[in-house]
Amino acid sequence: MQQPASFDPAQRRAAVRRTVGFLVAAIVVILGLFLLQFVV
Amino acid sequence: MAHAATQDHHDDHHEAPKSFFRRWFMSTNHKDIGTLYLIFALLMFFIGGSMAMLIRAELFEPGLQLVQPYFFNELTTMHALVMIFGAIMPAFVGLGNWMIPLMVGAPDMALPRMNNMSFWLLPFAFTILLSSFFLPGGAPAGGWTMYPPLSIQGGDSIAFLIFFVHVSGISSIMGAINIIATILNMRAPGMDLLKMPIFVWTWLITAFLLIAVMPVLAGAVTMLLTDKYFGTSFFNAAGGGDPVLFQHVFWFFGHPEVYIMILPAFGIISEIIPTFSRKPLFGYKAMVYATASIAFLSFIVWAHHMFAVGLPLGAELFFMYATMLIAVPTGVKVFNWVTTMWKGSLTFETPMLFAVAFVILFTIGGFSGIMLALVPADFQYQDTYFVVAHFHYVLVTGAAFSIMAAVYYWLPKWSGNMYSERWGKIHFWLSVISVNVLFFPQHFLGLAGMPRRVPDYNVAFADFNMISSIGGFVFGATQLIFVGVIIHCVFFAKKKATDRVWEGSKGLEWTVPSPAPHHTFSVPPVIDDSQLAHGDVGH
Numbered sequence: 020m021q022q023p024a025s026f027d028p029a030q031r032r033a034a035v036r037r038t039v040g041f042l043v044a045a046i047v048v049i050l051g052l053f054l055l056q057f058v059v
Numbered sequence: 060m061a062h063a064a065t066q067d068h069h070d071d072h073h074e075a076p077k078s079f080f081r082r083w084f085m086s087t088n089h090k091d092i093g094t095l096y097l098i099f100a101l102l103m104f105f106i107g108g109s110m111a112m113l114i115r116a117e118l119f120e121p122g123l124q125l126v127q128p129y130f131f132n133e134l135t136t137m138h139a140l141v142m143i144f145g146a147i148m149p150a151f152v153g154l155g156n157w158m159i160p161l162m163v164g165a166p167d168m169a170l171p172r173m174n175n176m177s178f179w180l181l182p183f184a185f186t187i188l189l190s191s192f193f194l195p196g197g198a199p200a201g202g203w204t205m206y207p208p209l210s211i212q213g214g215d216s217i218a219f220l221i222f223f224v225h226v227s228g229i230s231s232i233m234g235a236i237n238i239i240a241t242i243l244n245m246r247a248p249g250m251d252l253l254k255m256p257i258f259v260w261t262w263l264i265t266a267f268l269l270i271a272v273m274p275v276l277a278g279a280v281t282m283l284l285t286d287k288y289f290g291t292s293f294f295n296a297a298g299g300g301d302p303v304l305f306q307h308v309f310w311f312f313g314h315p316e317v318y319i320m321i322l323p324a325f326g327i328i329s330e331i332i333p334t335f336s337r338k339p340l341f342g343y344k345a346m347v348y349a350t351a352s353i354a355f356l357s358f359i360v361w362a363h364h365m366f367a368v369g370l371p372l373g374a375e376l377f378f379m380y381a382t383m384l385i386a387v388p389t390g391v392k393v394f395n396w397v398t399t400m401w402k403g404s405l406t407f408e409t410p411m412l413f414a415v416a417f418v419i420l421f422t423i424g425g426f427s428g429i430m431l432a433l434v435p436a437d438f439q440y441q442d443t444y445f446v447v448a449h450f451h452y453v454l455v456t457g458a459a460f461s462i463m464a465a466v467y468y469w470l471p472k473w474s475g476n477m478y479s480e481r482w483g484k485i486h487f488w489l490s491v492i493s494v495n496v497l498f499f500p501q502h503f504l505g506l507a508g509m510p511r512r513v514p515d516y517n518v519a520f521a522d523f524n525m526i527s528s529i530g531g532f533v534f535g536a537t538q539l540i541f542v543g544v545i546i547h548c549v550f551f552a553k554k555k556a557t558d559r560v561w562e563g564s565k566g567l568e569w570t571v572p573s574p575a576p577h578h579t580f581s582v583p584p585v586i587d588d589s590q591l592a593h594g595d596v597g598h
Contacts, residue, residue, distance in 0.1 A: 034244045035169045042236050046274050053278030056293065057285075 075577045084179075087171035089156050090575060094473070095178050096153025097466070101542070103145030103185065104459075108535055110138040115497075115531035121518050131514035132200035133192070139203035140220070143320065144227050145185055147454065150462045151323040152177075152234050155262045158469065159238060161568040161575065162256045162592075164247025164584040169240035177233040184226035191216040202512065204309060205280065207294040207302050211287040218288070221280045228273045235269035238262055247567070249586030253347070256566055256592045257340065260347050261326030264354045268315045268322075271358075276312040279305060303368050310361035318357040320454060322350055324421075324461030325392055328414045330566075330592065331468050332396050335411035336403030337563035342395040343593040349388035356385045366437045375434045382432035386425065393422055408561070409483030413464035416491050417457060424452030427502065445505025451498045456491075463490075463541065470548055471556030475574030478548035486544060489537040496530025566592035 075091070076082040086092055114134050117125050126134070156174065160167055168174045191198040196214025199205070211217055242263045246255070255263075283305065285291040292298025294305045325346075333340045340346065362370060362378040370378075396418050407415070427449040431437055440446060463486075471477050500523035509520045516524065556573040570590070571579045 031244060035240050038240045038243050039170070039236055042239060042270055045270060046232060049271070049274040050278060053274075053281065056278075056282065057291075 085175065087167070087175055088577060089160050089168045089171070089174065090473075090577065092168075092174050092178050093153045093155075093157030096149045096156060096181075099178070099181060100146050100150035100153060100462075101545075103141050103149065104538070106189070107138050107141035107146055108538065110134045110141065111531065112535050114138065115528040117514050118516070118524050119528040120525060121516055121521050123515055126514065128514045129197065129200060132202075132512065133198040135512050136199050136201065136203055137188070137192075140188060140199075140223075141185070142454075143203065143316070144223075145181075147320045147458050147462070148231065149181060151262075151265070151320070151458075152231075154258075154327070154462070154465050154469075155234075155238055155323065157473065158568060159241055159259055159262060160245065161571065161579060162259050162566060163242060163245060163250050164567050164580050164586070165241060165245035166578065166580050168237050169245050170237045173233050174237055177230045177237065180226050180230040180233075184223050184230065187219050187226065188223040191219040194219070204313070205283060205305075206309075207283060207286065207305050211283060218284065221284045224280045225277055228277045231269050232273050235266035235273075238266040239270070242266075247580065247583045247586060250567075253344065254586070254588070254591055254593070256326075257329035257343070257346055257350075258323070258326035261322045261329075261350050264350050265319050265322045268319050268354055268357065272312040272315045272319075275308060276316075279308040279312065282308075303365070306365050306368065307361065310364045311358070313364065314361045315354070315357040317453070318353055320458045321421075322353065324417070324458045325350060327461045327465045327468075328396060328417050329392075331410045331414040331464055332399050332418075333592070334468075334561050334563045334565070335406055335408060335414070336400045337405075338399055338403045340395065340593050341398040341401075342391070345391055346395055349391040352388040353385060356381060356388070360385065363432055363437075366434050367441045379432055379434045383429060386429055389425055393418060393425075404563075406562075408467075409478075409480060409487055410464045410468035412484065412487045412491075413460050413467065416487070417460045417464065420452055420456030420460070420491075420495075424449055424454075424457055427452065440505060442511055443505035444501045444509045444511060447511050448498050448501035448505060451501070455498065456494055460490075466541075466545065468561075469568075470545065471560045472568060472571075472573050472575055474549045474552075475556055475572075476548050476552035477554040477556050478544050478552065482540060482544045482547070486537060486540040489540070490534060493530045493533035493537060497527055497534050498530070500524075500527045500530075565590055 075088070076085075082091060083095065086095070113126065114131070117123075117131055156168065159165075189198075194214060194216050196216060199210065199216045199220045200213060201210035201217075205217070205220065242255070242259055282291070282293040286294055286300070292300040294300050294302045296302060329340055329346055360378055360382045362374060363382045366375055366378070396414075400415075405411070427445065431440055431446065431449055467478060467483055504520050504523050504527070507520065509516055509524075558572050559569045560573060561569075567580075567584055567586075567590075568575075570584065
């Protein structure tokens with residue numbers, strides 16, 4: 020990750036999507052742990 | 060969605076929209092959204108500040124003078140919520156919005172439309188929160204920490220507070236996602252991670268903290284909501300729950316939150332001190348690693364807020380030592396700031412004055428933090444004015460001073476005009492003197508045993524309270540000068556700013572004209588290592 024994504028628009032869009040996807044997944048996992056509190 | 064991530068912009072987008080509504084309500088421009096955040100934060104600073112003035116007026120002398128005790132509790136609770144979530148955090152997001160794309164050579168944030176939504180959730184969130192003053196039973200009064208059972212024994216204002224936390228939390232999370240996506244994907248070619256300005260680094264790490272802990276806060280307050288309205292007993296001992304569980308979950312959010320409010324401040328100070336010392340930052344990589352270390356440690360110290368609840372001895376020892384460990388990377392930072400200044404060609408323009416004051420006064424807040432980290436001593440200090448003095452040194456002379464420093468530092472770049480150095484210095488000196496008159500005596504009050512969150516107190520505490528209140532009134536009034544300086548600079552100042560603004564400034568943000576055009580770096584800049592803020596740190 021030393022160098023940023025290529026300046027090619029399509030590659031950059033894909034890289035942004037990957038980053039956002041990863042972060043949203045992390046948030047869903049944290050919220051999911053709380054959700055477990057309500058069902059167990 | 061990632062329109063600005065591309066270079067396929069249209070030529071008709073070079074200027075700001077003419078229509079006021081389109082420009083400010085529908086903006087996807089990082090500079091305009093940054094401005095909106097900063098204006099919002101300033102407004103909240105004054106709303107939260109007016110509550111502080113009322114608190115200090117009530118505490119001016121013993122006895123009940125101005126407000127009812129319950130309303131006093133509402134004031135302390137709302138003052139904290141407004142200042143933390145409305146003033147400090149949005150101010151840093153505003154600065155990040157303005158400066159991160161400029162510093163890394165990006166045309167805009169990675170997700171400009173989401174950026175708009177992140178901001179516009181905030182006015183709604185705070186309308187919900189502040190409207191609770193008009194509810195039967197008044198605003199939340201159980202402290203910003205919302206500890207049950209107290210917080211859910213009041214009226215329905217807690218539901219408003221929880222909804223506020225959810226909405227502003229969504230705003231923060233979206234802002235953090237945007238900042239991470241921008242920094243990781245939108246840097247200009249050649250802008251390696253270890254060439255980024257420290258402010259960008261500190262915001263990157265702060266954004267990860269936000270992602271990790273805002274959902275935890277959302278979860279905790281949702282459990283509180285279901286305890287009050289839906290018959291659960293997560294925190295209700297009578298139903299098999301445990302109120303201390305809330306404190307654990309809350310402070311798992313709450314302690315990293317402290318660093319969310321101070322790491323960007325460290326970044327700002329690390330930009331300003333090299334500029335006015337005319338030297339590269341001493342120990343750039345050490346600064347990055349220290350920031351990351353502080354962020355990591357912030358996750359394993361939460362129970363130092365709860366030493367007096369009856370933790371096992373082993374837990375108290377662990378959290379005491381882990382907390383004291385934070386002094387190491389923080390010490391690295393203070394050492395590096397001082398060493399950057401050492402033998403530099405120092406000048407003391409207003410941003411530098413605030414930065415130097417930050418280093419000294421934040422360190423005082425840090426030292427009282429070490430005192431509070433000591434378990435046996437904490438039993439004496441906890442819930443006293445000593446704690447109030449500690450966190451106000453960290454948050455006012457720390458976070459708020461860094462924001463003021465940043466505004467003076469970057470205002471010429473934003474507005475294209477130079478602010479009045481004379482009035483900037485008057486603002487600084489009145490602030491730095493009055494803030495110490497305000498908060499330093501609170502250490503003595505705390506050590507003498509005056510509890511927090513009380514509208515009345517023993518006459519033994521009268522003198523220091525009166526001194527503190529006088530300092531508070533002067534500090535509050537002084538901030539009107541700040542607003543005056545900003546308005547004068549933006550609308551009336553005659554002296555134009557150069558592109559570089561400061562003699563010692565380095566970095567991409569100073570290569571664009573002043574004021575910064577509506578769109579910058581539509582064509583990626585060529586990175587010249589010698590012009591980077593921290594030079595060629597690889598060698």
